[in-house]
Amino acid sequence: MLLTDGTTKQLNCLAQVQPIRDALDVVGGKWKVLILTAIMQGNRRFREIETSIPKLNPKVLAKELKDLEEHQLIQRIVHDDYPVLIEYVATDYARTLKKVMLELHDWGVNHRKQVFGK
Amino acid sequence: MLLTDGTTKQLNCLAQVQPIRDALDVVGGKWKVLILTAIMQGNRRFREIETSIPKLNPKVLAKELKDLEEHQLIQRIVHDDYPVLIEYVATDYARTLKKVMLELHDWGVNHRKQVFGK
DNA sequence: CATTGCGCTTACGTTGAGGTAACTGCCTTC
């Protein structure tokens, strides 16, 4: 065991927490989960997604879609017919988030009870 | 089934996502997980916590501790000896976060592989 | 040929999370 001094322990702790922060970066923020859910529910077109989520504006949507694509959670598909048609679909990889989302959801539901409901 | 029109479906989706956002609010941000972990590892005093986390400053720590206390994840204990001594301890309730953290951690570790690794 | 829809982009403004530095009141130690 190397955990004999404070410094090593500290570094170890930071390393342990880093993946959690990574995950939160991907899924955190005001819109990511909402947008991903909308897409998974079958909203594929830009406007469709936009109008399916109240108060979401096109500038923010465009940026969030780019982020989600970078993280390989969605795919942007361009159909070169005329008029050009663009679709966003969730990747298989995005399904790996299911367990995480479920845990977050359950904890969130329970937390509401804990803090308000008696 | 009430899910016959778009509006109902939309509201339903929003409701489903809300608990996830609640959970992310509690545990999100740059410092919360780090601070909670530090406390769980046995750092109980304000200065102790502060110095155990690099780059964390007292103003932010004070605010985050208040948040965590409001959400009942930690307890602030004042020992009225002289000199006054103050301790922060994780509540039993905070342990309920373990599964969520584990899922986030595992997903985060895997995500690093997915995005960079081969 | 005006309007509408699509998939955005651009220029601007606001807000809040987080950072910096200094300082406070209280107590102990040198």
Added chain:
DNA sequence: GAAGGCAGTTACCTCAACGTAAGCGCAATG
């Protein structure tokens, strides 16, 4: 009585997220 530790607070600043409004190029539609 100067210095230092503890548990913060205060005033000020920065920056990125997010919001608002408008517009662009293209195609279809009336």
